[in-house]
Amino acid sequence: MRLSTRPRLIVSAVLAALVLAGCAAQPDPERETEAATAVEQWAALDATELIDQLEATPVDERPQDVMASIRQDEVLVSAPDGSQEVSVPIEESHYLSIAPYVDQTHDCFFHSLTTCTGEMGGEEITVRVVDDRTGEVYVDETSRTHDNGFAGFWLPRDISATITVTAAGRSAETSVETGxxxxxxxxxxxxT
Structure with a gap:
């Protein structure tokens, strides 16, 4: 019995899909194990140590086998392929990473310790954070941004504050909340 043209095309398409699926990249167990080990090593640190170490690591030396993203009450440490994710709790404070800029920036909500970069790496900045309700000054210091262009600050949770950043005769101000x-x-x- 001979198949008509249409069923032969369908059979050919199904066979081609099966062949291509068989040729697709197969998971690499060794690479997955290395990524899982890296995630576990970083997740073994407490949140403060984890954040401090990754923020201070020069951009070209940052780990490629782990992602780390800061949420309000945890740092999510994961493998780049999403195969593993571990939560490291942040106790009591709110971490805010600031990347002032002159010409270029990017949208960001949750700071990535492994991929976020700002334009002002290694620059001296003065930062002042003042509670909008009480006038309490939480931060008033001159520091240097990390190689990634960010400077991070631990603030109390559930406040409204005004942040002023000054660098090289320019300044900017904005309001933030830490809820x-x-x-x-x-x-x-x-x-500006």
């Missing part, structure tokens, strides 16, 4: 639904990555401070 359960607020950002951990501030990239909208354009210095």
């Amino acid at each position: 359960p639904d607020d950002l951990t990555c501030l990239t909208s401070l354009q210095l």
Whole structure:
């Protein structure tokens, strides 16, 4: 019995799909094991150590086998392929990473310790954070941004504050909140 043209095309398409599926890249168990080990090593640190170490690591030396994203109450550490994710709790404080800029920025809500970069790496900045309700000064210091262009600050949770950043004779100011639904990555401070 001979198949008509249409059924032969369908059979050919199904066979081609099966062949291509068989030729697709297969998971690499060794690479997955390495990524899982890296995730476990970073997740073994407490949140403060994890954040401090990754923020201070020069951009070209940052780990390629792990992703780390800061949420309001945890750092999510994961393998780049999404095969593993571990939560490292943040106790009591809210971490806010600030990347002031002059010419170029990116949208950001949750700071990525492994991929976020700002334009002002290694620059001296003065940062002042003042509570909008009480006038309490939480931060008033001159520091240097990390190689990734960010400077991070531990702030009390559930406050409204005004942040002022000054660098090289330019400044910017904005309001922030540190509640359960607020950002951990501030990239909208354009210095003028």
